[in-house]
Amino acid sequence: MIKVERLAGGYGKKPIVQDIDLEIEKGEFFALLGPNGSGKTTLFKLITGQLPILSGDIFITGKAVSKLTKLEKARKVAVLSQEVQMTFDYTVEEIVSLGRYPHQKGLFKILSSYDRQVIDSVMKITNVERYRKTNFRLLSGGEKQRVLLAKALAQEPEILLLDEPTNHLDIKHTFHMLDLLKEWQQTKGLTIFAILHDLNVASLYADRVALLHEGSFLEVGDVNTLRKEQQLKQVYEVEVHAQAHPFVPKPQLHLTPTHAYEPEEAPLAERFQVERVEEIAHLRFYQPLRSLSNATVGEGVQWLQHFCLLKGRVHSKQSLLDGLEEYGIPPEQAAAIGFNGNLQHVVISERPFLDSQLLVVAAIEASDNVDAIHLMLFINGQLSDKALFDGYMAATEAKVKACQRFQLGAVQSAKDVLLIAGTQVESQLYDLEPIIFREGIEQAVIAVLKEAFEKIGGSVDD
Amino acid sequence: MQKSSIRKFLGNKITWLYLLSIGLVLGALLLGLFVSSVQFPIMTILHIVLDKSFGLGWLENIPRNEELIIWNIRLPRVILALCVGASLSLAGAAFQGLLRNPLADPYTIGVSSGAALGAVFVIFFQFTIIGLGSFTLPVVAIISGFITLGIVFGLVRLSSRSLAIETIILAGIIIGAFIGAITSLLISLGDRDAMTQIMYWLYGSVGMRGWSHVQLVIPFIIVGAIILLMHYRELNALALGEEAADHIGVNVKRGKIMVLIGASLLTGAAVAVSGSIGFVGLVIPHLVRLLTGPNHRHLLPLSMLFGGSFLILADLLARTIIAPKELPIGVITALIGAPVFAILLVRERIGRGERG
Numbered sequence: 135m136i137k138v139e140r141l142a143g144g145y146g147k148k149p150i151v152q153d154i155d156l157e158i159e160k161g162e163f164f165a166l167l168g169p170n171g172s173g174k175t176t177l178f179k180l181i182t183g184q185l186p187i188l189s190g191d192i193f194i195t196g197k198a199v200s201k202l203t204k205l206e207k208a209r210k211v212a213v214l215s216q217e218v219q220m221t222f223d224y225t226v227e228e229i230v231s232l233g234r235y236p237h238q239k240g241l242f243k244i245l246s247s248y249d250r251q252v253i254d255s256v257m258k259i260t261n262v263e264r265y266r267k268t269n270f271r272l273l274s275g276g277e278k279q280r281v282l283l284a285k286a287l288a289q290e291p292e293i294l295l296l297d298e299p300t301n302h303l304d305i306k307h308t309f310h311m312l313d314l315l316k317e318w319q320q321t322k323g324l325t326i327f328a329i330l331h332d333l334n335v336a337s338l339y340a341d342r343v344a345l346l347h348e349g350s351f352l353e354v355g356d357v358n359t360l361r362k363e364q365q366l367k368q369v370y371e372v373e374v375h376a377q378a379h380p381f382v383p384k385p386q387l388h389l390t391p392t393h394a395y396e397p398e399e400a401p402l403a404e405r406f407q408v409e410r411v412e413e414i415a416h417l418r419f420y421q422p423l424r425s426l427s428n429a430t431v432g433e434g435v436q437w438l439q440h441f442c443l444l445k446g447r448v449h450s451k452q453s454l455l456d457g458l459e460e461y462g463i464p465p466e467q468a469a470a471i472g473f474n475g476n477l478q479h480v481v482i483s484e485r486p487f488l489d490s491q492l493l494v495v496a497a498i499e500a501s502d503n504v505d506a507i508h509l510m511l512f513i514n515g516q517l518s519d520k521a522l523f524d525g526y527m528a529a530t531e532a533k534v535k536a537c538q539r540f541q542l543g544a545v546q547s548a549k550d551v552l553l554i555a556g557t558q559v560e561s562q563l564y565d566l567e568p569i570i571f572r573e574g575i576e577q578a579v580i581a582v583l584k585e586a587f588e589k590i591g592g593s594v595d596d
Numbered sequence: 597m598q599k600s601s602i603r604k605f606l607g608n609k610i611t612w613l614y615l616l617s618i619g620l621v622l623g624a625l626l627l628g629l630f631v632s633s634v635q636f637p638i639m640t641i642l643h644i645v646l647d648k649s650f651g652l653g654w655l656e657n658i659p660r661n662e663e664l665i666i667w668n669i670r671l672p673r674v675i676l677a678l679c680v681g682a683s684l685s686l687a688g689a690a691f692q693g694l695l696r697n698p699l700a701d702p703y704t705i706g707v708s709s710g711a712a713l714g715a716v717f718v719i720f721f722q723f724t725i726i727g728l729g730s731f732t733l734p735v736v737a738i739i740s741g742f743i744t745l746g747i748v749f750g751l752v753r754l755s756s757r758s759l760a761i762e763t764i765i766l767a768g769i770i771i772g773a774f775i776g777a778i779t780s781l782l783i784s785l786g787d788r789d790a791m792t793q794i795m796y797w798l799y800g801s802v803g804m805r806g807w808s809h810v811q812l813v814i815p816f817i818i819v820g821a822i823i824l825l826m827h828y829r830e831l832n833a834l835a836l837g838e839e840a841a842d843h844i845g846v847n848v849k850r851g852k853i854m855v856l857i858g859a860s861l862l863t864g865a866a867v868a869v870s871g872s873i874g875f876v877g878l879v880i881p882h883l884v885r886l887l888t889g890p891n892h893r894h895l896l897p898l899s900m901l902f903g904g905s906f907l908i909l910a911d912l913l914a915r916t917i918i919a920p921k922e923l924p925i926g927v928i929t930a931l932i933g934a935p936v937f938a939i940l941l942v943r944e945r946i947g948r949g950e951r952g
Contacts, residue, residue: 204847220835221697221890
């Protein structure tokens with residue numbers, strides 16, 4: 135659909151973009167990425183014809199772009215750029231009608247009934263029908279952009295070129311607009327070439343992306359290109375971490391600013407306080423911890439500040455949330471475990487761990503048998519995701535070992551909750567000696583569990 | 597079907613506006629012929645006009661002098677006012693659309709100053725080109741108007757290959773100021789008599805011109821108006837900005853040149869036969885835009901019609917207020933136009949405030 139061969143061009147004699155080779159298929163959503171000044175807009179303007187080509191060729195539907203007249207081109211290619219400056223109070227309908235310009239024929243170029251039909255249908259699709267007679271300048275940014283999209287679609291283009299079309303839009307309107315484009319792409323086979331600012335949005339909507347760096351392509355490929363953290367770091371000079379989207383098999387990027395979160399240096403004992411009353415055991419940390427858990431409230435990987443055992447409340451998430459609310463604990467910053475045992479028997483034990491400290495909370499539910507063992511581990515140090523999972527495994531294994539060693543019989547572990555969290559204070563607890571890290575956790579967990587079993591009156595054979 | 601009824605209503609509104617403006621033109625024409633120091637019955641006037649133009653007279657024994665006054669003095673005067681008013685308004689609407697500036701008028705790009713300089717030159721040196729006689733002045737004015745357009749074009753092309761709007765405005769203002777200075781120089785060098793004559797001419801008048809001036813101006817108006825009316829879609833597209841216009845397939849450069857030529861033809865011809873009549877080309881397009889919206893498809897023709905009748909009525913005032921003496925017509929248009937212009941300025945500022 136669009137083919138670019140060894141293209142170079144820019145303002146004046148010196149090329150801003152060079153060695154550009156590109157082929158975009160019919161019906162493809164292609165996103166052009168790159169930081170400011172990388173030449174995105176220059177490349178865009180070379181394709182729209184606003185800037186002269188210094189060398190190389192651009193072909194649109196097989197024809198060299200320089201051979202197409204403006205009208206021929208406008209019948210194939212529509213452009214939607216950032217917000218436009220509008221003079222005079224044109225109505226929305228008049229603006230959308232301008233999109234029919236390249237199709238109008240005859241001496242006086244009056245809108246035909248087919249033109250009107252197209253205008254009506256694109257206004258319906260972009261949901262601007264009710265603004266038909268409204269003054270364009272009075273619309274909000276999102277509405278304006280939809281009107282301009284309607285104008286572009288009224289050209290009945292095969293190719294739509296977008297220059298940061300969602301620049302002035304909020305999240306809602308960004309997604310609305312891109313959803314609309316995606317639908318048009320999929321139902322009508324529209325080819326879309328877009329400059330997008332937001333890498334995460336590009337990842338969600340584009341079929342392929344090109345990464346432009348200092349005027350030439352660093353890489354062209356599918357959105358998994360965005361998983362290459364080093365490459366992105368080189369281009370954008372920002373700390374980038376690719377993460378999985380929870381529901382869509384596409385990467386999402388986490389960016390780390392220079393002035394990122396830096397937890398205070400302090401021993402673990404000075405980082406939290408414990409509140410243990412009739413119905414709740416509540417560990418409140420003064421700064422959030424990065425935690426991994428299977429707790430009903432606070433599951434997965436999260437930054438949390440409150441860690442609670444709530445008496446009873448094992449039946450539903452809602453009862454836990456209600457409990458948190460009762461004690462004035464913000465649920466979005468809390469992990470909560472429903473607990474059916476005696477809160478006074480919960481062991482909270484701090485111990486040295488490598489050259490730092492580790493806090494273990496062990497809560498055992500027992501009647502005749504041991505019903506459930508809940509563990510919370512807090513490490514004063516920096517834990518990567520891998521360290522969190524390693525720690526999680528070590529703790530689980532330790533729990534099983536402890537049960538065997540203390541001969542607790544068949545332990546029903548289906549209800550067990552395990553949580554591990556790091557204060558993320560700069561340290562190298564894990565990176566230097568992963569094996570020692572895991573062993574240390576194992577030993578600590580076994581020791582604390584022993585204490586906890588004794589507390590509930592179990593005879594522990596060691 | 598609510599939508600189609602709305603459309604029908606709006607269609608009707610536009611139709612009504614056309615009918616109204618045509619009625620206004622006819623009414624103004626008749627009023628212009630009727631009101632004067634010596635009044636003739638309307639029937640006599642109608643008879644003379646129809647008899648002379650179509651041979652459809654029905655009255656007998658019309659005195660020769662009445663016929664002369666109506667046909668040779670009053671009619672060319674109102675027709676000229678109609679032509680000049682229509683030209684200036686149409687040119688003004690086109691310039692405002694082209695330069696995307698609601699404050700532009702036919703005199704913005706300096707063609708009028710060129711035409712005026714040519715006229716002042718003729719008055720100052722009191723020369724006549726052989727074979728042209730009293731026609732010398734408008735012919736020289738039109739020619740110097742086009743020379744000025746050429747100079748402005750040259751200057752714009754030299755400084756901006758893409759004919760940027762800002763450059764066009766700046767070049768127009770620079771050339772206009774320069775030529776204005778030469779005009780002032782000529783005025784200050786002349787004797788008192790020439791000075792009065794020049795000043796009077798500059799303020800503008802459509803009186804005492806006769807049919808020859810009407811015949812001179814009409815071809816330019818027809819060509820200029822056709823050029824502009826054919827480019828109404830380009831003018832609409834330009835409101836989005838030149839890039840956006842280019843994206844929908846408009847040949848922006850050619851469109852700009854055509855509109856400039858068309859509007860300059862109208863302005864140059866109007867100034868050549870009537871002097872620099874101000875404010876018509878600025879205010880009438882604004883008023884029409886308030887009625888029809890900015891769509892040039894209707895704005896352009898309606899500006900012509902309204903502008904024409906406005907100038908007939910302004911001329912009527914100019915020659916009746918202190919009859920038997922005459923005021924320069926430019927005084928009347930400015931007296932009405934300036935306050936309207938001021939109101940529009942304030943409206944524009946308030947409008948910006950509301951939006952920003």
